[in-house]
Amino acid sequence: EVQLVDSGGGLVQPGGSLRLSCEASGFTFNTYSLTWVRQAPGKGLEWVSYISYSGRTIYYADSVKGRFTISRDNAKNSLYLQMNSLRVEDTAVYYCAREAVLKSGDFDYWGQGTLVTVSS
Amino acid sequence: QSVLTQPPSASATPGQRVTISCSGSSSNIGSGPVNWYHQLPGAAPKLLIHTNNQRPSGVPDRFSGSKSGTSASLAISGLQSEDEADYYCGAWDDSLNGYVFGTGTKVTVL
Numbered sequence: 001e002v003q004l005v006d007s008g009g010g011l012v013q014p015g016g017s018l019r020l021s022c023e024a025s026g027f028t029f030n031t032y033s034l035t036w037v038r039q040a041p042g043k044g045l046e047w048v049s050y051i052s053y054s055g056r057t058i059y060y061a062d063s064v065k066g067r068f069t070i071s072r073d074n075a076k077n078s079l080y081l082q083m084n085s086l087r088v089e090d091t092a093v094y095y096c097a098r099e100a101v102l103k104s105g106d107f108d109y110w111g112q113g114t115l116v117t118v119s120s
Numbered sequence: 121q122s123v124l125t126q127p128p129s130a131s132a133t134p135g136q137r138v139t140i141s142c143s144g145s146s147s148n149i150g151s152g153p154v155n156w157y158h159q160l161p162g163a164a165p166k167l168l169i170h171t172n173n174q175r176p177s178g179v180p181d182r183f184s185g186s187k188s189g190t191s192a193s194l195a196i197s198g199l200q201s202e203d204e205a206d207y208y209c210g211a212w213d214d215s216l217n218g219y220v221f222g223t224g225t226k227v228t229v230l
Contacts, residue, residue: 044223050219059218
């Protein structure tokens with residue numbers, strides 16, 4: 001059974017840092033691209049970042065470029081999102097998701113989400 | 121800021137048909153596949169339609185997708201109470217070098 005488990009969220013002050021993790025199981029991790037999507041309270045979905053199966057191709061939304069870093073460890077079946085210089089507007093539930101077909105955008109499995117709250 | 125535009129809400133009575141539109145541009149819908157997701161309150165999104173009109177295993181055939189030019193649409197026929205959810209379209213955007221979601225549509229079963 002395919003599973004993605006998000007973790008690492010919490011309360012952090014503006015300007016602080018947090019590292020999110022997404023642990024995968026039930027599929028061949030190093031053959032799938034992955035993405036992070038967030039959802040602010042009461043708002044819609046916002047795509048954050050993407051990393052290809054090899055890790056060689058990475059994209060970021062303009063809203064997080066230069067502050068967030070996506071990475072993956074294929075040996076540990078894990079995806080990460082290092083978030084620095086956090087802002088109040090980064091407050092959201094963060095989901096990791098698997099892309100079924102390369103660059104198709106069909107995110108077929110999602111984690112349960114982890115809440116990040118940026119507040120003083 | 122979403123670049124794919126959806127109506128904020130749609131509603132119908134049980135058994136009826138509801139259609140949700142998704143308007144984009146040549147750099148996203150016009151140049152690649154469209155996917156649809158639905159999200160129940162408090163839950164993670166789920167893939168509903170991929171590659172414009174393909175249903176993943178387990179998705180009822182009441183759900184159908186289509187695409188024409190720079191627009192796409194999702195139709196739900198035989199509406200059921202459990203279809204009350206938020207629905208989002210999504211596509212890669214070649215100009216932004218990123219993925220874009222629609223503004224989202226809340227479907228209400230009257």
